Amino acid sequence: MDKKSRKLRLSDKIISLIAVTNNDEDIIEKRLKEIKKILSKLRTNYEILIVDNNSSDNTIDKIKKLKNIIPYTRILVLSKKYDNEIALTAGLDNCIGDSAILFNLYTDSVEIVVSLLDKIEEGNDVVVAKCNKDIVSYDFVSKIFLWLTEKISSHGFRHGFNFTMALNRKVINSIVSTRRKSRHFSYINYLVGFKKQIIYYRQIRTYKYKLSKQKISEVVLGTADTIISNSFKPIRIVSFLGLFLSFLFLLYVLGVVILILVFGMKHLAPQGWISTSTVIGTLFFILFSLLTLISEYVIRILIESRDEPFYFVSEEINRSTILPKRKTLNIV
Template identity: 55%
Template sequence: MKLLDTIISVILITQNDEDIIQERIKEINKELKKLHASYEIVIVDNNSTDQTVEKLHSLHKTVPHTRMLVLSKEYDTEIALTAGLDNCVGDYVILFNIYTDPPEVVPTIISRLLENYDIVIGESKYDIIKRSFLSKIFLKVIEKLSTHALSYRTNYLTALSRKAINSIIRTRRKSRNFNYIHYLIGYKKSVLVYKPIKKFYYKLKKENFFELFFAVTDIIISNSFRPIRMLTFLGMAASLFFLLYVFFITLLAIFFDTRVAPQGWISLATVLGSMFFLLFSLLTLISEYLIRVLNEARNEPFYFIADEIDRSIILPKKNRRNIA
């Protein structure tokens, strides 16, 4: 693997990981040393409330090519990863999950990236989080309906070339679903199947169906026009059917003196209730789109950094390796 005059950045997120953070970074550092390239480990702390930051301060003395960004508050995982991408300097970048990803995957995924790919997505051999049958069915339906082959993943192991990184950080939309952004930029990508480690599964956040439903719905509404188009089509189809029904019974009444119009308020209430349900569903969806349009229109930063340790001074083509 030829990595001369190349810088590799590994970005990872921490949040209340004082019990594992030093062990994990030392393991990653050990694998990076084998590559014989300049590298940095960019640690984005997502507003830890324990001793994680203090542990990282002390670790920096023994692993000098680590950098840390401390976010001012807790952000979504995608925003925290964006903070790392905005501040890394690598020619190649790995998004690394310290709870699931084995350090041994680092040289493997970099090797795949060097096979003329811009994006390499890590895919777990098995489900990292056990989901209910209902959740699995819901995700299957969403994947089929999605306009960009949505795949809702718990892990986010990904390797990126500098070209892909620059394109991603130029995409300044508030909804930072990386699966959609990869689809949007359209660069050549590959999938690397790997075996995750189970040792730190206890650190993963629990997930129930309702949390999954709202998270995936937000991704779909933020990145696709298909929901509003489908609901609009359904409303138009129901309205047309109702008009044809009225036209049909009117013809029967005029030409055949046959009255088949529904009797009583139950039939009328059913028809009107269905129509109003579709109408207000459409209005609700429109309001969700308007909220997102207003959110995107605000010229606000994605995140705020409360503290930063050792801003990178790596420069390409220096005659030294493993520098900070």
């Protein structure tokens, strides 16, 4: 899309740029001025919504001092420090834009704003910006663990600290209506659906020092919490694995019995081993069968207990004629 057509389409809309801060007094002025400069070039209405994650330094004061230079800035101060996903959700709850951009102050160049809005104006509902290479590195064990969890995930889970994306108002409303406690955005995007586009970009390294390298324990615990909170695959995998192994044990016992009774290979098992193993194997098979059944009921209970809408409406198209053919209506 060329610049002229983009300006015409954006002129009557409001863009909300949402950014999370936490003790960022050293970078906040420069970053806000960069954001204001790029948004002003778009010739559209906009707001910069800062969600402060309970900063203890002078971040808020520095933002307030910029009110004359950047008048369209709103500040939402959280009462304590929350996960980044919760802070972004607070921004989506309170933004007023027709579209919202989730912007990472530490990794994103302001040029990504234009790229995201271009894709939204092309008709996409969600535009996710993925980096070609994370600027935060992980050790080998963490990489293997993350690779495995991404493979077993049922909803396209991808571990990362970056949630740069653009959302139109339909998607914002759908996410806001989803009140599950776990707010990982890769799962929420999967849940609400809509037309999605992925773009790739290069992260800036200027503020890399603001990002702390995660320990392997933090990676494992955080990823496990996200997967268990949002996916039913782990409980199903463990349940069916136990059932399968107990079934294999029964087959093994049956094989030994056949070898002893048919081929007379009594040396394969001591006296009493067959009866003991048969009883143990049968009990474990019944036990894991019950656990598998119970796990399915637990999954259903979790689904019913989540306070989520039954569906999300992508579009509503009205007709001028409400009842065109009365005879075909199923009305008594």
